[in-house]
Amino acid sequence: MHVYFLGTGAGVPAKQRNVQSIALTLYQERGSFWLFDCGEATQHQVLSAPLKLSKWEKLFVTHLHGDHIFGIPGMLSSRSMQSESKPLTIYGPPGIDDFVKTALKISQTHLTYPIDIVEVEPGLAFYDGYLRVTAARLDHAVESFGYRIEEMPKTGALRVDLLKAAGVPKGPLYGQLKRGETVTLPDGRLIQPDSVMDPPVPGRVVTILGDTRPCPAAVTLAAKANLLVHEATFADSEQELAQKYGHSTSTQAARIAREAGVKQLVLTHISSRYQGQSTAQLLEEARVVFQNTELAEDFFEVEVPS
Numbered sequence: 600m601h602v603y604f605l606g607t608g609a610g611v612p613a614k615q616r617n618v619q620s621i622a623l624t625l626y627q628e629r630g631s632f633w634l635f636d637c638g639e640a641t642q643h644q645v646l647s648a649p650l651k652l653s654k655w656e657k658l659f660v661t662h663l664h665g666d667h668i669f670g671i672p673g674m675l676s677s678r679s680m681q682s683e684s685k686p687l688t689i690y691g692p693p694g695i696d697d698f699v700k701t702a703l704k705i706s707q708t709h710l711t712y713p714i715d716i717v718e719v720e721p722g723l724a725f726y727d728g729y730l731r732v733t734a735a736r737l738d739h740a741v742e743s744f745g746y747r748i749e750e751m752p753k754t755g756a757l758r759v760d761l762l763k764a765a766g767v768p769k770g771p772l773y774g775q776l777k778r779g780e781t782v783t784l785p786d787g788r789l790i791q792p793d794s795v796m797d798p799p800v801p802g803r804v805v806t807i808l809g810d811t812r813p814c815p816a817a818v819t820l821a822a823k824a825n826l827l828v829h830e831a832t833f834a835d836s837e838q839e840l841a842q843k844y845g846h847s848t849s850t851q852a853a854r855i856a857r858e859a860g861v862k863q864l865v866l867t868h869i870s871s872r873y874q875g876q877s878t879a880q881l882l883e884e885a886r887v888v889f890q891n892t893e894l895a896e897d898f899f900e901v902e903v904p905s
Contacts, residue, residue, distance in 0.1 A: 600625060600750075600803060600903040602826060603632075604867060604895040605644040609832045609846075610666055613871040616897055617644055618666035621807060621828060621867070623748065624650075628729070631656035634674075635746065635807045641670035642677050648898060652678040653685070657725075659732070660691030661809025662743035663698065672702040679710040686713045690725070690734075692742045693718045719744060735820050737811035740845040744809055747820045750802025754779070761795045803903050806861070810868065812842060813851045821859035826903045829855060830868035831894075835884045849881040853888035862904050864892040 601624045608616030618638030625631055631654050634641075645652065655678060661667060671689075678687070689699060696716045703710070717724070724746070725732040733747040757777055767773070767790060772782045782790040806821040807828045821827045832846035841848050847855075849866060856864035866885060869878060882894040893901065 604899045607867045607895045609868045609870045633657040635659045636667040637670040638666045639669040642673045658689045676708050684712050688715045690717045735816040738814040739810045745820045748805045752799040755797030758795050817855050818859045824861045827861040827864050831866035832870050849885040853885040856889045865895050867895045
């Protein structure tokens with residue numbers, strides 16, 4: 600599980616930063632990747648990334664500002680031009696259905712695959728037994744969501760040494776125990792799965808937030824996350840500007856990470872006023888509050904820590 604940043608800018612693209620789009624690669628888990636937001640020219644960014652549109656499975660939209668959605672029609676169309684047939688699901692705030700369907704209708708774009716559009720509300724957005732996605736409203740100028748992606752705990756490994764000591768013969772009984780079933784031995788003894796298995800392995804948690812001021816929902820979504828992706832549109836000296844436009848500073852993002860008890864923080868959605876070395880200021884400010892912080896750039900990739 601990796602997070603790959605296709606675009607890390609805010610509002611308008613800059614020479615070094617395209618507008619927002621983040622890929623969560625799940626190649627080992629699902630053979631696919633999920634996209635979070637799809638700003639203008641995202642499909643151009645994909646051309647320089649280790650991503651294939653045939654592997655694109657889901658799109659989660661945080662909010663309907665243009666720098667987060669104007670790339671959607673082009674991505675959908677290009678995926679279709681590759682004669683892709685696998686379905687794709689789009690999740691987003693109320694209005695995303697109208698936006699996508701209107702863009703496709705007016706441009707007379709006919710897709711070769713089915714799309715399902717889900718207008719999310721706070722709460723469970725997706726669950727398949729292996730991954731769970733929870734959405735919550737944040738505090739922005741328009742309705743904006745954050746998403747918490749959780750892996751379900753994995754079954755612990757069988758303790759072969761304990762099985763041998765208990766006289767459990769190799770074969771189907773091992774499989775039954777691995778599935779959580781109690782086993783009865785020929786002598787009548789019962790072997791409980793939890794007595795011969797390691798504890799469950801906790802799943803990883805990734806939290807990806809849309810544009811937001813600091814708010815309680817951000818802390819809740821990020822609680823104990825392995826990785827938090829948080830916007831840092833402005834430096835700490837621009838708190839009033841951040842508050843006015845519904846954004847966060849680098850320091851505010853770091854405080855959310857500290858309060859939520861996350862393992863790692865990555866900052867994104869950087870204003871175009873910060874270019875070159877001036878972006879180092881944002882990282883320095885955040886690390887004063889939360890040391891394990893990185894500042895994303897376009898094509899930056901991070902493995903989700905365990």
